[in-house]
Amino acid sequence: MFSYRHAFHAGNHADVLKHTVLIATLEYLKQKEVALSLIDTHAGNGLYRLDGDFAQTSNESASGIQQLLAYAANATEPLTPAVQQYLDQITSFNGEIKPGTKRIVYPGSPALLQHLMRPQDQLHLFELQPADMRALQGNMAQGPFANHTHVWHADGFKDSLKFLPPPSRRALVLCDPSYELKTDYGQVAQWLSDALRKxxxxTYIIWYPVIPRPEAHELPRKLKTIARQAGKSWLHATLAIKTGGKSGVQLPGERAERTGMVASGVVVVNPPFVLREQLQQALPELVKALGQDHVAAHTLESSA
Ligand SMILES: C[S@@+](CC[C@H](N)C(=O)[O-])C[C@H]1O[C@@H](n2cnc3c(N)ncnc32)[C@H](O)[C@@H]1O
Structure with missing residues (x-):
């Protein structure tokens, strides 16, 4: 258990999709002054070096953030706002990024949230893997608003619920498990039901891998049903970068069917009303930037 390490995957196409959606959603919610509780149920290290040993083993960022940076460097037209906002964040952790360099600091969701939060907001991060937990603590202690950032060595499915409802009645919650355990799929659905009840x-963002497993296939349908039964709106987006296959390196903690994952999705419950339009523009651009063959595609659907 807990052999999954996000450092192997940081900056891959799934991170590009998830973090683009996360930033666009948070930027919208920040338009109101009222404080936000920001909760990341499965945090990881918080910050990664793409020239580090873990990232180099898999080199997944080559078909993710690095490819997007190369696309942006050669773009003759302005990028779509959500993609530009995402790249602005990556740049803000690095300064100028030299073309082709792997010397890139990649901010995971905790660092992005901490970087974007305001003095009135609180950030709660959950991580169970001991080494990742220690790295997370160190990384977050050096960031802005460290005294508003709470790192918990605890089960994000269970303990995040203790912070709902938040005092200000406004929250953005990211649920981004590793799906290392088959039971994670069921836990995500149960967690969303419980969270919506509380x-x-x-606003809830749930990431999932698009892989040939019945549980993964069923998950977005289940999440949409849970939202609908709670009378809440939802948005569902996927991004596939190429034909599916198991051609990748099987990494420690990796389920065989996730090896070489080529697509992933996010379900957002209570999304900002502008998110659909933002993703309608951004997703085709991500397909253009990251797509490797004719199967590269996006989908976008929502309840309204
Ligand atoms: C996909 S990674 C998170 C990546 C991060 N959200 C980001 O976008 O940068 C999932 C993390 O969840 C951790 N984890 C696994 N089960 C957990 C649980 N029940 N509660 C909290 N963390 C857990 C893993 O150790 C791993 O670091």
């Missing part, structure tokens, strides 16, 4: 008006 705090129906929060």
């Amino acid at each position: 705090f129906a008006t929060g």
